[in-house]
Amino acid sequence: MQQLSQDIKQWGRELGFQQIGITDTDLSRYEKRFLDWLALGLHGKMEYMEKHGIKRSRPAELIPGTIRIISARMDYLPPNTDIEKVLQTPGKGYISRYALGRDYHRLMRKRLEKLAQKIHAAIGESGYRVFCDSAPVLEKPIAEKAGLGWIGKHTNLINSKAGSWFFLGEIYTDLPLPADEPITKSHCGSCTACIDICPTQAIIGPYQLNAQRCISYLTIELRESIPLELRPLIGNRIYGCDDCQIVCPWNKFAKHTREQDFYPRQHLLAPELIELFSWTEDEFLQKTEGSAIRRIGHECWLRNIAVALGNAPYSAAAVHALRERLHHPSALVREHVLWALDQLCR
Ligand code: SF4
Ligand code: SF4
Structure with missing residues (x-):
């Protein structure tokens, strides 16, 4: 063995x-x-x-x-995925690098x-x-x-x-293979960078995640209304969040993937929110074919982008794009659009 x-x-x-x-x-x-x-x-x-x-x-x-x-x-x-640049450009949507x-x-x-x-x-x-x-x-x-x-x-x-x-x-x-040596010790030491950076304070203590506050959960797992108090903290993250990994000092040792399949589709790398928000359901399905993003569906996609637009600085184009969705058949989408318009026009 x-x-x-x-x-x-x-x-x-x-x-x-x-x-x-x-x-x-x-x-x-x-x-x-x-x-x-x-x-x-x-x-x-x-x-x-x-x-x-x-x-x-x-x-x-x-x-x-x-x-x-x-x-x-x-x-x-x-x-070359320009992580910081996308995160710091409010008019663009950040998609988790995976x-x-x-x-x-x-x-x-x-x-x-x-x-x-x-x-x-x-x-x-x-x-x-x-x-x-x-x-x-x-x-x-x-x-x-x-x-x-x-x-x-x-x-x-x-x-x-x-x-x-x-x-x-x-x-x-069911094979009795020899087991490898487990890792029994954390090498996080006194570092708290991930806890400090988390936009929603989802890491409620070392090694303890409150998934209900985590942006990955809110934008991917949750299929309902995003809690009001968390929306402003989401920024321009429209599918997942990587902040706690970006800040982790151990990631200076990270290697780039060799898998072409994981290479970015250009239209998802640093996309304009307004452009993404204009996709019809058919366009959404076509442009996310074979991608994990497709799993959340067009409704939650629009919900997430509406939140990001509401968090971006005012622009007439953003207000126009949001108004175009005011009569969307989904109450979930309409509610987030109204919230976003309120944020931009107050
Ligand atoms: S993924 Fe983002 S929101 Fe979730 S714990 Fe990490 S930093 Fe916080
Ligand atoms: S940032 Fe990385 S090393 Fe620092 S506490 Fe978090 S997981 Fe550990």
Whole structure:
């Protein structure tokens, strides 16, 4: 099994993963923290987090027979994405850097599937299941246990040689592979940069995220009205937020992705809010085809852009664009448009 474990890591690199780690299924150390987080309601309306109960922290209850988990990470940060420039230009919309290219779920799952098939071909009968952000899996604790990094105070995984701009995926397996050395210590030290920079104070303490305040949750997960008091804090972030990663000193070690699929579509890199707001639903579906952004739908897309327009300085063009949407069939859109007009015209 020692040789197989080394082969898996080599195959993983050949398939484009930057690192592979292996762990057992004992996540008891993380279970209480996760259940406490749910009990406090910090997951907001992400009801899927509650579903499946403790199957999330007990992998063998989710997939019977699982005794090891292969955890894989893949860098996604594209080069030259002008992060600060876009964030500091209120007329432009900021899209989280992971969502600028093709939807990562498909690519990650395909590669994990290929890796699992190679293992299967090498040793014959074995049971496995691949995951990427798709099932009740505690992916960050699993990655920490598999030695891929530590969970930082912002609650993302950080690798000391590669920062935090990477995706995670898992293979649950019934093979008794040797487990890697877990990372048991945070290297955040006395740093609090992510906590201090967070625009909505969503990091309510070290290693504790109130998802209900997080801009990623508000612009992607939430399908309802964005709380009034948080709207001005969202700025021009129209799909996700990267501030806590941008400020993290460990990201000076981040590497750019080698995957062309994660390279930005030019019309999403530094887009004008007014232009994005003018897209019809058909245009939205066409321009976001194959992108993770499509998942939020045109209605929430307009909702998010209306908030960003309301946070931008006054311009006659912005007011005109907003007025054009005053009779949109969606009450959600109309309400955010009215809010934005009120912000600009008060
Ligand atoms: S993603 Fe943005 S809003 Fe969410 S915790 Fe990080 S800095 Fe705060
Ligand atoms: S910004 Fe500082 S505290 Fe936050 S995750 Fe990075 S190192 Fe840790």
